[in-house]
Amino acid sequence: METPSGDFQHVPVLVEEILANLPEQPRTLLDCTLGGAGHSSALLHRCPEAQLRGGDRDPVAVDASKQRLEARFPGRTEVRQARFSELPAYLKLWGLRYDFVIADLGMSSEQLQRAERGFSFLLDGPLDMRMDPNSPDLNAAQLLRKVNEHELRRWLREYGEERNATKIARTIIEHRRTNPIRTTAELSDLVASTIPRRFHKPGFHPATLTFQALRIAVNRELEELETLLKILPDFLNPGGRMAIISFHSLEDRPVKKLFREWERPCACPTDLPYCICGKQSIGRAVNRSPIMATEAEVSDNPRSRSAKLRVFELKKSSD
Ligand SMILES: C[S@@+](CC[C@H](N)C(=O)[O-])C[C@H]1O[C@@H](n2cnc3c(N)ncnc32)[C@H](O)[C@@H]1O
Numbered sequence: 001m002e003t004p005s006g007d008f009q010h011v012p013v014l015v016e017e018i019l020a021n022l023p024e025q026p027r028t029l030l031d032c033t034l035g036g037a038g039h040s041s042a043l044l045h046r047c048p049e050a051q052l053r054g055g056d057r058d059p060v061a062v063d064a065s066k067q068r069l070e071a072r073f074p075g076r077t078e079v080r081q082a083r084f085s086e087l088p089a090y091l092k093l094w095g096l097r098y099d100f101v102i103a104d105l106g107m108s109s110e111q112l113q114r115a116e117r118g119f120s121f122l123l124d125g126p127l128d129m130r131m132d133p134n135s136p137d138l139n140a141a142q143l144l145r146k147v148n149e150h151e152l153r154r155w156l157r158e159y160g161e162e163r164n165a166t167k168i169a170r171t172i173i174e175h176r177r178t179n180p181i182r183t184t185a186e187l188s189d190l191v192a193s194t195i196p197r198r199f200h201k202p203g204f205h206p207a208t209l210t211f212q213a214l215r216i217a218v219n220r221e222l223e224e225l226e227t228l229l230k231i232l233p234d235f236l237n238p239g240g241r242m243a244i245i246s247f248h249s250l251e252d253r254p255v256k257k258l259f260r261e262w263e264r265p266c267a268c269p270t271d272l273p274y275c276i277c278g279k280q281s282i283g284r285a286v287n288r289s290p291i292m293a294t295e296a297e298v299s300d301n302p303r304s305r306s307a308k309l310r311v312f313e314l315k316k317s318s319d
Contacts, residue, residue, distance in 0.1 A: 143218060152169040233262065246307075
């Protein structure tokens with residue numbers, strides 16, 4: 001799959017807020033979700049002494065980022081195609097620890113806007129949805145052919161928080177007996193016809209949550225996020241910070257939970273008179289509440305409306 005790097009479409013969110021949360025004089029930067037290298041470029045521009053390493057599971061994003069970063073910041077970057085669960089191998093290879101790490105989760109506009117990637121219920125294309133279209137993983141159409149009704153309902157409930165999960169799952173399973181679903185239009189029309197018109201919300205396509213659920217299942221997004229969060233503290237320098245941007249509560253919840261857990265010095269039940277677990281805090285969540293986009297940003301870039309930024313700072317060696 002090819003896209004000339006100059007054509008890669010994505011406007012990064014919360015850039016000023018990311019820059020405002022950098023530690024002092026960062027020298028080593030890691031971008032786990034390069035996309036079109038918008039955040040990476042802003043970081044390298046702000047930190048002229050820093051080196052950046054980066055990854056993305058999407059080969060189109062990696063190619064675009066490589067070209068953009070090499071052109072603007074020659075000799076300061078190294079990027080690889082890697083999903084979060086493959087990142088540790090590269091992190092070990094690069095042999096660095098990082099002062100600042102960013103993960104800007106979810107999809108890029110580039111992925112969403114290309115019909116052939118199969119992410120959009122508004123553009124007709126093959127029902128693919130793999131962030132790495134060259135991977136041997138099953139695409140969305142193949143998954144829909146294999147999944148049983150119970151599991152499909154679970155995806156719709158858990159990953160889509162879809163109220164009509166039971167009805168939609170049943171309709172898809174019935175429909176595929178005679179007509180396998182191959183395209184995004186077939187799926188979005190089928191879901192839209194399942195939900196009575198009076199329940200369609202204005203300005204919200206009835207297939208939105210089904211597409212979200214399927215995309216999360218295809219790319220195993222929540223498992224990937226969990227893996228990423230677990231490894232990141234090991235690759236941060238003392239006093240280093242990690243910034244995670246999420247776009248829905250399924251992503252934000254584990255980030256918030258883990259940041260709390262890392263911050264808390266003790267995991268004993270609250271009714272124990274003294275600590276027996278010996279757990280120690282590894283740092284602090286920099287903000288109590290997530291940082292959100294300003295009204296001005298939301299009006300320029302509506303995608304930023306649901307973005308939530310959380311930042312965690314690892315203990316300084318002197319703490
Ligand atoms: C919102 S975009 C990032 C945009 C980027 N920050 C920029 O400034 O252009 C999210 C990116 O994360 C990548 N991604 C999502 N899940 C991933 C995973 N498990 N491993 C690696 N990359 C992932 C997607 O392929 C996509 O390119």
